[in-house]
Amino acid sequence: MDSNLLVQYGPALLRGFGVTILCWAAGCAIGLALGFVLMLLRRIEVKPLRWIIRAYIEVIRGTPFLIQLFLLYSGGPAIGLRLEATTAGILGLGVYGSAYFAEIFRAGYQAVPKGQVEAALSLGMPYGGILRRVILPGMLVSTIPALVNMMAILTKETVVLSIITVPELMYEMQTMAAETFASFETILGMALFYWLLVEAVSRLGRRLETRMTRFLSHPSNARA
Amino acid sequence: MKFSVIVDALPHLLGAAVTTIWISLLGVLLGQVIGVLVCVARQSGNRGLDMAGGVYVSFFRGVPLLIQLLLIYYMLPLIGIDVPPLVAAISALSLASGAYVSEIYRGSLNAVPHGQSEAALALGFSSATIWTRILLPQAFRFSVPALVNELILLLKASSLISVVGVAELTRTSQTISASNFRPLEIYLAAGVIYLAINSALALFGTLVERRLQQG
Structure with missing residues (x-):
C-alpha cells in the first residue's frame, strides 16, 4: 500500500478504531448490566414478568442483529425515539448482547450449589450480601468462558454498525476503499486486522479464565 | 403504526423470505461439504493438511462475516471471475458455515469411542471405509442439534448479504421502507418473519433430536 495513503487516511482509521472500541466497550457494559438485571427479574415468581422476559430473550435471539439495528435507528423516529x-x-449492541448474557447468567446462577446459598441464609446473611459474596463469585467462575466468547462475538458484530453509518473502523475503511479504488487491498488489510483483534480478545479471555479459576484445579479443591 | 402498510408489503416480504430460506439452506448444505472435508483433513494425520485446516477455521471464525463477504465480493472479479452478488453471497455463507461445521464435527468425532476405529482397523477396513461407514455416520447423528442451530445462525447472518444487493428479506425490507417511509412497520414485519422461521427451525431441531434419541 502507498505510504501517502496511510498518512492521508491514518487519522480517520484511528478515529474509527476508537469508535469501534467505544461501541464495543459501552455495548458490552450495557449488555452485561441489562442481562444481569433480566436474569434477576426472571427469578421473581411472577408469571407475566417471566413471560415478558422470556419473550424478550427469544425475540432478540431469533432475529438478525441488522434488523434490530434498522428497527432502532430507522424505525425509532416513528415512535419518537x-x-x-x-x-x-x-x-443496539447492548440490547442484542443482553439477551445472550441473560441466558449465560441464568446457567451460571443455576450452577451455584444450592447448599452454599442455604448455608449463607442459615448464617443470617441478607439477600444482597448472599448475592454479592456467594452467588456472584461462584457465577463469575463458571460463566467466564461463555462471557468471553460472547464478548468476542460482539467484537465482530461492531462491524455491522457501519451499515447504519456509525463512523467506526469498518465505515472509515469503506470510505477509504471507495475513494482510493483500492477496495480489495483495503478489505484484505481489514480482515487481517479484525482476525488479530478477535484472536487477541479470545486470548485475553482465556488468560483471565485461567486466572479466575486457578484455585479450582488445585487437588485439594477437586472434591466438588 | 399503520397495519395496512404491513398487509400491502406482506407478499413481497414473504417472497423475499423464501429467498432468505433457500440461500441459507444452500449455504448450510455447501458448508456441510466443506466442513466435513476440513474436518477429515484435520484428523488425517498429515501435518500440512492439519495446519491449513486450522488456519481456515481460525480465519473464518475470527473475521466478521461482513468483511468476509466484501472480501469475496471484491476478490473474485480481481482474479478474473466476474460473479453476480448472489454467488459471492452464497460462497461467503458456505465458507463461514464450513468453518463452524468442521468444529461441530470435530466435537462429535470425539464422542465416537476410539475402540471402534481400532476394531475396524484390526478387521482390515481401509481408512476411507472407516470414515464413511463408521465415523461420519455417527458423528452426523451426534451433531444434528448443533447443525440445526448452525442453520438458525446462518439464517440470521444471511441478513448481511443485503449489503451486496441480494434481494433477500432484509434488502427487500430496506427497499420497501425507503419507498413508503414506514421503516418501523416494515422492519417489525421482517423481524416477525425471521422469528417465525427460526422458531419453526428450533422446533424441528427438537423433534429430530428426540427422534434420534429414541433409536
Whole structure:
C-alpha cells in the first residue's frame, strides 16, 4: 500500500478504531448490566414478568442483529425515539448482547450449589450480601468462558454498525476503499486486522479464565 | 403504526423470505461439504493438511462475516471471475458455515469411542471405509442439534448479504421502507418473519433430536 495513503487516511482509521472500541466497550457494559438485571427479574415468581422476559430473550435471539439495528435507528423516529447513529449502535449492541448474557447468567446462577446459598441464609446473611459474596463469585467462575466468547462475538458484530453509518473502523475503511479504488487491498488489510483483534480478545479471555479459576484445579479443591 | 402498510408489503416480504430460506439452506448444505472435508483433513494425520485446516477455521471464525463477504465480493472479479452478488453471497455463507461445521464435527468425532476405529482397523477396513461407514455416520447423528442451530445462525447472518444487493428479506425490507417511509412497520414485519422461521427451525431441531434419541 502507498505510504501517502496511510498518512492521508491514518487519522480517520484511528478515529474509527476508537469508535469501534467505544461501541464495543459501552455495548458490552450495557449488555452485561441489562442481562444481569433480566436474569434477576426472571427469578421473581411472577408469571407475566417471566413471560415478558422470556419473550424478550427469544425475540432478540431469533432475529438478525441488522434488523434490530434498522428497527432502532430507522424505525425509532416513528415512535419518537430519535437517536444518533453511534448512540443507536451502542444501544443496539447492548440490547442484542443482553439477551445472550441473560441466558449465560441464568446457567451460571443455576450452577451455584444450592447448599452454599442455604448455608449463607442459615448464617443470617441478607439477600444482597448472599448475592454479592456467594452467588456472584461462584457465577463469575463458571460463566467466564461463555462471557468471553460472547464478548468476542460482539467484537465482530461492531462491524455491522457501519451499515447504519456509525463512523467506526469498518465505515472509515469503506470510505477509504471507495475513494482510493483500492477496495480489495483495503478489505484484505481489514480482515487481517479484525482476525488479530478477535484472536487477541479470545486470548485475553482465556488468560483471565485461567486466572479466575486457578484455585479450582488445585487437588485439594477437586472434591466438588 | 399503520397495519395496512404491513398487509400491502406482506407478499413481497414473504417472497423475499423464501429467498432468505433457500440461500441459507444452500449455504448450510455447501458448508456441510466443506466442513466435513476440513474436518477429515484435520484428523488425517498429515501435518500440512492439519495446519491449513486450522488456519481456515481460525480465519473464518475470527473475521466478521461482513468483511468476509466484501472480501469475496471484491476478490473474485480481481482474479478474473466476474460473479453476480448472489454467488459471492452464497460462497461467503458456505465458507463461514464450513468453518463452524468442521468444529461441530470435530466435537462429535470425539464422542465416537476410539475402540471402534481400532476394531475396524484390526478387521482390515481401509481408512476411507472407516470414515464413511463408521465415523461420519455417527458423528452426523451426534451433531444434528448443533447443525440445526448452525442453520438458525446462518439464517440470521444471511441478513448481511443485503449489503451486496441480494434481494433477500432484509434488502427487500430496506427497499420497501425507503419507498413508503414506514421503516418501523416494515422492519417489525421482517423481524416477525425471521422469528417465525427460526422458531419453526428450533422446533424441528427438537423433534429430530428426540427422534434420534429414541433409536
